[in-house]
Amino acid sequence: MSSPPPPLPTSTTATTANNNYNASCSSSSTVLSIKCFNSDCTDVKSRKGWRLRSGDFAELCDRCASAYEEGSFCEAFHSRASGWRCCESCGKRVHCGCIVSIQAFTLLDAGGIACLACARKSFVLSELQTRMPYEVDRLNTGETFSAPSLEKRKVEDFSEKFINGNLRIRLRDIVENGNAGIIGEEQSQTPSSLMEDASAQQFGISIPYKSLSESNSQIEGSVNALQPAPPPPFTKHFHGSLHNGVDSSVDGHIRNGKPRTDARGRSQLLPRYWPRFTDGELHQISGNSNSVIKPLFEKMLSASDAGRIGRLVLPKKCAEAYFPPISQPEGLPLRVQDSTGKEWIFQFRFWPNNNSRMYVLEGVTPCIQNMQLQAGDTVTFSRLEPEGKLVMGFRKATSATPSDQDNETSQIGNGVSTKGDAELDHSPWSKVDKSGYIAKEVLEGKSSIRKRKSSTLGSKSKRLRIEKEDMIELKLTWEEAQGLLRPPPDHVPSIVAIEGFEFEEYEDAPVLGKPTIFATDNVGQKVQWVQCEDCLKWRKLPANTLLPSKWACSSNTWDPERSSCSVAQELTAEQLEYLIPSCKLVVASKRSKDARKEIDRVEALEGEGLDTLANLAILGEGEAFPASSQATTKHPRHRPGCSCIVCIQPPSGKGPKHKQTCTCTVCQTVKRRFKTLMMKREKKQSEKEAETKQSEKEAVTTRKKPQEPSAEKLLDDEPSPSSNTGSESGSPNKKKTVSEGSDGDPKRMKSSTSPFKGQIDLNIQPEREDELSPGSDSGGGMMRMLQDATETYLRMQRFLSSDGDNNPSGNHMLSSGGTGEKNSVMPRCGAAAIKMLTRIILQLFP
DNA sequence: CCACAGCATGGTC
DNA sequence: CGACCATGCTGTG
Numbered sequence: 043m044s045s046p047p048p049p050l051p052t053s054t055t056a057t058t059a060n061n062n063y064n065a066s067c068s069s070s071s072t073v074l075s076i077k078c079f080n081s082d083c084t085d086v087k088s089r090k091g092w093r094l095r096s097g098d099f100a101e102l103c104d105r106c107a108s109a110y111e112e113g114s115f116c117e118a119f120h121s122r123a124s125g126w127r128c129c130e131s132c133g134k135r136v137h138c139g140c141i142v143s144i145q146a147f148t149l150l151d152a153g154g155i156a157c158l159a160c161a162r163k164s165f166v167l168s169e170l171q172t173r174m175p176y177e178v179d180r181l182n183t184g185e186t187f188s189a190p191s192l193e194k195r196k197v198e199d200f201s202e203k204f205i206n207g208n209l210r211i212r213l214r215d216i217v218e219n220g221n222a223g224i225i226g227e228e229q230s231q232t233p234s235s236l237m238e239d240a241s242a243q244q245f246g247i248s249i250p251y252k253s254l255s256e257s258n259s260q261i262e263g264s265v266n267a268l269q270p271a272p273p274p275p276f277t278k279h280f281h282g283s284l285h286n287g288v289d290s291s292v293d294g295h296i297r298n299g300k301p302r303t304d305a306r307g308r309s310q311l312l313p314r315y316w317p318r319f320t321d322g323e324l325h326q327i328s329g330n331s332n333s334v335i336k337p338l339f340e341k342m343l344s345a346s347d348a349g350r351i352g353r354l355v356l357p358k359k360c361a362e363a364y365f366p367p368i369s370q371p372e373g374l375p376l377r378v379q380d381s382t383g384k385e386w387i388f389q390f391r392f393w394p395n396n397n398s399r400m401y402v403l404e405g406v407t408p409c410i411q412n413m414q415l416q417a418g419d420t421v422t423f424s425r426l427e428p429e430g431k432l433v434m435g436f437r438k439a440t441s442a443t444p445s446d447q448d449n450e451t452s453q454i455g456n457g458v459s460t461k462g463d464a465e466l467d468h469s470p471w472s473k474v475d476k477s478g479y480i481a482k483e484v485l486e487g488k489s490s491i492r493k494r495k496s497s498t499l500g501s502k503s504k505r506l507r508i509e510k511e512d513m514i515e516l517k518l519t520w521e522e523a524q525g526l527l528r529p530p531p532d533h534v535p536s537i538v539a540i541e542g543f544e545f546e547e548y549e550d551a552p553v554l555g556k557p558t559i560f561a562t563d564n565v566g567q568k569v570q571w572v573q574c575e576d577c578l579k580w581r582k583l584p585a586n587t588l589l590p591s592k593w594a595c596s597s598n599t600w601d602p603e604r605s606s607c608s609v610a611q612e613l614t615a616e617q618l619e620y621l622i623p624s625c626k627l628v629v630a631s632k633r634s635k636d637a638r639k640e641i642d643r644v645e646a647l648e649g650e651g652l653d654t655l656a657n658l659a660i661l662g663e664g665e666a667f668p669a670s671s672q673a674t675t676k677h678p679r680h681r682p683g684c685s686c687i688v689c690i691q692p693p694s695g696k697g698p699k700h701k702q703t704c705t706c707t708v709c710q711t712v713k714r715r716f717k718t719l720m721m722k723r724e725k726k727q728s729e730k731e732a733e734t735k736q737s738e739k740e741a742v743t744t745r746k747k748p749q750e751p752s753a754e755k756l757l758d759d760e761p762s763p764s765s766n767t768g769s770e771s772g773s774p775n776k777k778k779t780v781s782e783g784s785d786g787d788p789k790r791m792k793s794s795t796s797p798f799k800g801q802i803d804l805n806i807q808p809e810r811e812d813e814l815s816p817g818s819d820s821g822g823g824m825m826r827m828l829q830d831a832t833e834t835y836l837r838m839q840r841f842l843s844s845d846g847d848n849n850p851s852g853n854h855m856l857s858s859g860g861t862g863e864k865n866s867v868m869p870r871c872g873a874a875a876i877k878m879l880t881r882i883i884l885q886l887f888p
Numbered sequence: 889c890c891a892c893a894g895c896a897t898g899g900t901c
Numbered sequence: 902c903g904a905c906c907a908t909g910c911t912g913t914g
Contacts, residue, residue, distance in 0.1 A: 190895095288904095344906085344907055344908085345908080346906095346907055346908055346909095347907090350891095351892080351893095351908095352892090355895095355906060355908095357905080357906080358904085358905065358906080359905090371894090374904085392893060393893095393895065394894095394895085395895080395896080395905085395906085396896090396897095396903090396904075396905085397904095398896095398904065398905075400906070400907095404893090779910070879909080
């Protein structure tokens, strides 16, 4: 972040680099050539084309230049090159494989690409009003952050220099880097026409499409090389006309008595401190005055800043650049006005620190409280010109959860209400792309104040600290989202080997689908169960069906007989209980009590047999999702040589179907393990009395069925190894429910048995066996494990031999006594049970 | 004991 | 590797 953008080659003859980059375009051209840069063309060059990496422009003949400007260059010359993709929105083919068209598309967050027009359209429509100009510009400029071949930092910096609307920017890096920035051809159309050739030459990537003008942008660049302009990258003049290109309001100014001598230092402010004011914010700040707002910098409040100490740590460079110079640590009082006009006086001072200074604003607590700010929110500093009055604004952080974000309107500035905010690289949501740092600031912000002294974690941990609940929420949300991800339809994955393990790699982004439960039906066919949006009945569909996010019985073209909500569902409640993860059933039970009552006829799901078990094992274990990183990292799926239930099977979705009579390794293993378990169990049971527990369980069983899920809570501390990638399993659920109270044996809760009163704890982690079977608990714990495994076994037996008898409570001698369907976690029982069985066997026969 | 002021430390960039 | 800065620690009133 603090490192400057990697410099581009400054040579004006650097065609080599370009040729490397875009070999298909210009493999033979040289700068000395008078020929068109396009190697497929023999005409004489006459016009400028795309921006080369060197900073120069490809010089094209008239025809090629026209093609380029029309966006048809790649179509004309690269039609057989690789890298063509289709716009996710309009389907238009876009060449994503070379520098020529690099501006023509943008990578979508959810994968895929959007052509520039669609990207701009959707973006402008939805967010132009509220997003930060920088982001708009990213689209305007067609910037593609993810393009791996681009120096990301540089691109980022480029984009940061552009703003939208009537704001002005400084292309300050012209001076520093000589070649930083993005410039659009449209800029030659701007009234100010600041882009004199020299500067244009120094700026990065040209834009072959009209863009800026379409979003009503007026962009100016201050290119006064003699005045290396620091941030702010723009200044808004509310009642003035646009600048003529030289920002008279900044630089060279005497500000608070201090000549701005440190222009270079200021220009090196970290981007995160660059002010990113929206029009609304500026308007708020400016009020009705005729003042010119000069955004200075902004800072996201840290926990310390927002804490009760009342000290706001100022970025050193910002402090030195924009605040009065202080030579004494005591500093001086600083009068700051908030955007409501209220004046605050802070002590601006510093502490000596490592031969340096640490600048702080003291006494900010009242102000921060007044603004109701917390960690994660952003305070902005700007100055009213020509008064030189410091103005402090703020921007509330966006909410942490998607739902919140959907429902809430984040506050920007003082009452400037916008949605989406402009966190940019600070954006909690932009963090999503960056591997797990999801919303860390915001989440931290939610919790940091009251946690101030609570942690002795390392700094990193502290900075990434997320309050537990938030983290859970986040994780679950993420997992749920993951559960919906599927490989794109008809997409054949390529198999890549990493460290000896083969992985299926999907080039295209996953698609979102409706969560479904995968299983195998009675004829060994892979199916998936999907719940109707309306009646909440579960319907069986072919496994390879990719469903939209919303699905109802009426869409059931695969089973016309059940294409109406009035038709009963195939599954018994009991079968559902086994089939559907608890969380889903919780939801279902909440929403569909009535619907369930409507079920007057159920058909049996026959002969699932070991196949189901195996499938469930796959679902539960083999598709472990990285949210449980341990599961994934410690046991990649299908590890060669591993004999676990997962690895002895072919990869999910591959290999033969299992039938009850199947004698494959998997089935035999499962059978053997169950058999062994049952033998051991009988033996053990004859030796040890289990009456107490038995009666206890029976007692619980009696109140098995209907219970409100109100007593449930989500578990948070047990990363489940039994999750899925979503690519083959539709089950998104990792949530587990716990019925509190009724079985409050703490040992039981702690042991490997389930907190769900007898159900298998599906979160057993092989890695944690030690703690799960401590010697101190070997007696009762073992019995419980056996018992629970047995229960599971029996349940499975019932399930597997189900003949349609809709008698869920039947003779559940060993039934868990849980809360019926809502506690069911059957899809993961397979894996857990097998794992448990295996462990028990190992313990019994070391 | 608490709050505050100032310094020190260590992680991150 | 050094600068920055978030935050912990400690002394003092």
